[in-house]
Amino acid sequence: MSKMATIDIRLKKVNKIYTDGDLVAGVVVVDSGRSDFQHQGITLSMEGAVSLQLSAKSVGLFEAFYNSLKPIQLINYSLEVAKPGKLPSGKTEIPFEIPLKGKPNKPLYETYHGVFVNIQYSLKVDVKRSLLNKDLQKQCEFIVEYKEQDTKAKVKSVPFSITPDTLTNVKEKQNVPSFKIKGTLNSASISISKPLQGELIVEHCNAPIKSIELQLVRVETCGCAEGYAKDATEIQNIQIADGDVCRGITIPIHMIFPRLFTCPTLSTNNFKVEFEVNIVVVFHDDHLVTENFPIKLTRF
Template structure:
């Protein structure tokens, strides 16, 4: 029984455009291994898909939704022949995107997925199965220009029945007033989102106060776009009927891989929003939405 493993030199597997991807391919077998060549492939792509509600809206979508290749290279490590069991083959590979492309940050979304893989194939004779192993590595932005011009302005909010949108019968909404602020709507992805919220008064007792992180993914082309918002995480910042006039801290850490710096291209966008959600005892939901911009230094 023969196996192949890929071990990257960097334990955290985080790389940037222009870095050298270094590591070893370790091949284990009881005896000598006869093979038809050992090849390493380094691939990076953006996979796009439509939500069920958008399928069929635009025929042009199907052409624009083909995977976008950012990185596609191969390297022959060993020519056909025989190698002893326990062999380790070192490799190094420059991370250079295809001409006219850039390496976007690794991002695992619902309708947009940006992923980078290193794959090793040990080709064998017709009677033996090829050995294939792949390993994901993470790409982060190197250019700090994305954070230039980052304006950290406090975002004040004041939520009351009069400020709510899409409410048909405002008279039926319980009387309440919630104030507060976000320290900034322009956020560094490695730092938490912070601020505070104050319940000034509420006619109905409060059950819970929550903070939602939302991703807004847009796929499409000039003929049209499909835009979908999905929840990444929901954290409870208060439980029960909180004291009136007491500042409640807002603190949310952005999860790795499920967020990335805000990104806009011709074929897709990845944007983010935060919702503060106050759940009343009668299950009324009071929601305030804040578009935010993520960046990385």
């Protein structure tokens, strides 16, 4: 019956969110079924790392860099939670506490699930068993966030006006219909826990509009002495207007930042994580125009 034994990690914090210096506390739960459970020791380890990878288009450009893309280790700590011995039948809970502290001179970055940059923290429990029995292993991810800052960044609104003349990503401007869209973003520096807000107005447009969308983009940069690879990928796309909107009507802009796919804007020697917002106007013939706004995410 011991072969049916299972293992789990349960954290005291339901939301699994911690900041630098916190105690990560919980229990290792061993369910040994109806018989005693013999083991050769139970070890719990805490790991945190930044993993980097290059996009397919960049691999050929930086072969030397590609071969040196090793994970950046932020935390690597382990402790023995139970010495070799025997656990009784049924469920056994073994409590643990591990301080969340990074390596010397290595700050802890916020948890972030990107495409080419990933910052993840996890607890892993290993149960060693005799040769005839399979070792047991369980992993549990937890989330690291910066502490809320007392000082608030100055909020400065960002007015914008989009016309065919302001477009920089269109080659044949003579094919673009005459239009003018003006509006405001409440700020270019935004707390990640608050929404991006603003408004826009279609003053005039001589072609029917199909849709107006708000696109959130991550710009991830990986690099070293050999060079830097920079890639932009879409996180989410929200439609803020459908159909040929009335001219002169105020359209609200409101976007909530998805937690694991965004983090405070980050710049280090080896990688960067930055964010941009695109306002996309799609015309009825499916042609579209885009206006780009770099934004800075903070936690304050």
